[in-house]
Amino acid sequence: MPLPAQLHITLPVWVLELDVAGRDFASDAAKVAFAIELSKRNIEAGSGGPFGAAVFNRHDLLVAVGVNRVVRQSCSLAHAETMAYMLAQQRLQRFRLNEDGPMTLATSAQPCCQCYGATMWAGIDRLLIGARSEDVETLTEFDEGPLPADWIGELHKRGIEVVRDLEREAARAVLKSYGELGGPNY
Numbered sequence: 235m236p237l238p239a240q241l242h243i244t245l246p247v248w249v250l251e252l253d254v255a256g257r258d259f260a261s262d263a264a265k266v267a268f269a270i271e272l273s274k275r276n277i278e279a280g281s282g283g284p285f286g287a288a289v290f291n292r293h294d295l296l297v298a299v300g301v302n303r304v305v306r307q308s309c310s311l312a313h314a315e316t317m318a319y320m321l322a323q324q325r326l327q328r329f330r331l332n333e334d335g336p337m338t339l340a341t342s343a344q345p346c347c348q349c350y351g352a353t354m355w356a357g358i359d360r361l362l363i364g365a366r367s368e369d370v371e372t373l374t375e376f377d378e379g380p381l382p383a384d385w386i387g388e389l390h391k392r393g394i395e396v397v398r399d400l401e402r403e404a405a406r407a408v409l410k411s412y413g414e415l416g417g418p419n420y
């Protein structure tokens with residue numbers, strides 16, 4: 235049997251039906267609220283774990299979204315943030331997103347150790363976060379993995395501003411409902 239030589243990883247079909255035309259994503263809170271909506275929709279649809287993310291350009295326009303697809307796509311890398319980065323990079327056809335202006339990632343929860351690393355190389359300027367990792371780890375069974383003690387400072391050094399606790403309660407509510415479902419560990 236030949237070795238695998240390509241990847242095909244998808245978001246759920248409901249993403250194609252999202253109606254975002256004319257939606258106002260100008261504020262940080264609106265961006266994270268949208269990422270949280272994605273996380274909620276993902277668990278309601280049974281299409282993955284309780285995590286959502288979205289990439290926005292300098293005009294606050296949506297470039298790409300991501301939701302957790304680990305179980306559905308048999309891929310430990312298919313977290314919301316990495317899906318959003320990869321799809322934005324494919325859409326813009328460049329591996330660093332911010333070549334022609336600042337880019338932002340909004341995520342429903344603080345990036346895990348994998349997505350933290352991915353964030354360093356993705357070419358974003360701002361990272362907007364809903365729930366904290368302690369929220370994830372107390373409300374669900376996910377392990378977020380180790381981060382540098384000064385993880386925010388390490389991002390700052392690389393030109394990435396971090397804003398936390400945006401719509402945190404709404405993000406916590408989705409994690410809590412997922413934790414209470416006791417479903418498979420996506």
Ligand SMILES: [Zn+2]
Pocket residue numbers: 313314315345346347348349350
């Ligand atoms: Zn992750």
